[in-house]
Amino acid sequence: MSVVPALPAGSGVAAPPAPAVQAVDLEEVEVVEGELVDDELAPAPVAPAKPLVDQHTILYPGQAMPTAEDGPRYTRRDYEVSEETARRLEEESAPRNTDRTYRYQRRLFEKWCEGMGRVARPCTTATYVEYCAHLIAQELAPNSISTYLSAVRTWMPDDKKPGTSLARAMLREYRKSWSKRKRVKKAPPVTAAMARAMVDTCDLRHPIGLRDRFVILVGRKALNRRSELSQLEVADLVVEDGGVAEWVAYSKNDQEAVGEETWVPADAGDSRYDPVAATRDWLNILYRLGVSEGPVLRALTVAGTLQSRATAKVSGDCVTGDAINDWIRGRAFAAGLKNWQDITSHGLRRGGAQEIADAGGDPTKQGRWKAGSATVKKEYLDRAQGRAENPWHKVAEKQRNEAQQ
Numbered sequence: 302m303s304v305v306p307a308l309p310a311g312s313g314v315a316a317p318p319a320p321a322v323q324a325v326d327l328e329e330v331e332v333v334e335g336e337l338v339d340d341e342l343a344p345a346p347v348a349p350a351k352p353l354v355d356q357h358t359i360l361y362p363g364q365a366m367p368t369a370e371d372g373p374r375y376t377r378r379d380y381e382v383s384e385e386t387a388r389r390l391e392e393e394s395a396p397r398n399t400d401r402t403y404r405y406q407r408r409l410f411e412k413w414c415e416g417m418g419r420v421a422r423p424c425t426t427a428t429y430v431e432y433c434a435h436l437i438a439q440e441l442a443p444n445s446i447s448t449y450l451s452a453v454r455t456w457m458p459d460d461k462k463p464g465t466s467l468a469r470a471m472l473r474e475y476r477k478s479w480s481k482r483k484r485v486k487k488a489p490p491v492t493a494a495m496a497r498a499m500v501d502t503c504d505l506r507h508p509i510g511l512r513d514r515f516v517i518l519v520g521r522k523a524l525n526r527r528s529e530l531s532q533l534e535v536a537d538l539v540v541e542d543g544g545v546a547e548w549v550a551y552s553k554n555d556q557e558a559v560g561e562e563t564w565v566p567a568d569a570g571d572s573r574y575d576p577v578a579a580t581r582d583w584l585n586i587l588y589r590l591g592v593s594e595g596p597v598l599r600a601l602t603v604a605g606t607l608q609s610r611a612t613a614k615v616s617g618d619c620v621t622g623d624a625i626n627d628w629i630r631g632r633a634f635a636a637g638l639k640n641w642q643d644i645t646s647h648g649l650r651r652g653g654a655q656e657i658a659d660a661g662g663d664p665t666k667q668g669r670w671k672a673g674s675a676t677v678k679k680e681y682l683d684r685a686q687g688r689a690e691n692p693w694h695k696v697a698e699k700q701r702n703e704a705q706q
Contacts, residue, residue, distance in 0.1 A: 406452035429463035490652035502635035508605035515583040521649040524668035527622035658685035
């Protein structure tokens with residue numbers, strides 16, 4: 302069907318004779334912009350190309366506005382990863398302990414959302430803030446709440462993460478009141494005398510005794526975190542006459558796994574308390590058990606043989622940090638130490654760091670803290686200085702001088 306264009310009024314041009322008009326079935330046509338057209342001849346609607354620009358776009362003189370037509374054409378291939386990559390993402394995207402903790406905390410969040418009739422993923426900022434208030438109502442430690450919230454937020458898609466400013470402000474105020482009511486309970490430091498008493502409970506004729514002695518002496522001198530001990534491998538230890546070179550492949554302050562060597566000097570006194578002798582003895586036991594590579598610390602049976610780890614899904618041959626704590630706590634109990642139930646492997650780290658600070662040294666490098674660590678200054682250096690400069694020392698000195706006169 303042809304349409305005669307209309308001429309503008311007053312154009313002075315005579316309109317051409319109208320062509321013969323054929324009968325048209327109005328049911329077969331539709332109105333498009335005020336004209337009657339056949340369905341088959343109707344132009345397909347064309348959406349205007351949307352410019353692909355944002356506040357960071359820079360156009361050079363004469364350059365056309367970029368549109369969706371200029372963008373790449375993605376296919377399924379661009380979004381897929383291989384089976385090997387998928388396995389690595391599932392198993393190694395985060396430290397194993399952290400990943401396990403985050404999965405647990407996200408399940409708790411999902412369960413809470415289900416009970417509250419809220420969408421868990423992606424959640425809204427209001428849900429995120431409400432969950433923060435819920436955790437505060439449980440009177441959890443502020444650091445624990447921060448971990449829970451981090452687990453939730455990192456679980457959300459990158460472009461749909463909830464806002465954090467309100468939750469952080471709420472948590473900040475809670476932290477102030479919480480610190481007034483409760484004081485963080487820390488593991489007691491294991492002093493040199495306590496470490497020797499614990500070693501004295503170790504039967505050096507039995508693999509379990511030699512393993513625990515190694516953990517106590519080397520863990521304390523190297524200022525190891527329990528995660529570092531559990532991940533320590535045979536290849537990470539080089540035994541020399543003057544000490545043990547321990548390679549810490551990964552640590553809390555080394556998220557990129559650059560690695561760092563820590564030197565554990567030998568003890569010139571009784572070989573029973575010498576970390577070099579303890580390392581040699583334990584490595585010899587491992588070799589007898591058929592272990593020449595892999596994790597240094599192993600789960601043992603009462604008979605001193607390797608425990609089967611066939612059912613271990615995450616840690617494999619590695620032992621967990623909780624298992625190491627159990628070993629240390631068991632030795633503290635056997636040694637009859639006060640408050641043995643509070644002693645953990647972290648006490649080895651604290652005790653060693655405090656001994657270094659008390660002697661005027663800086664435990665930062667040995668313990669793989671960041672340079673200028675506020676934790677080291679507050680917990681060890683300032684404490685050592687405060688004790689050394691305690692005014693009661695002057696009183697005692699005066700009394701000694703008076704007694705000598």
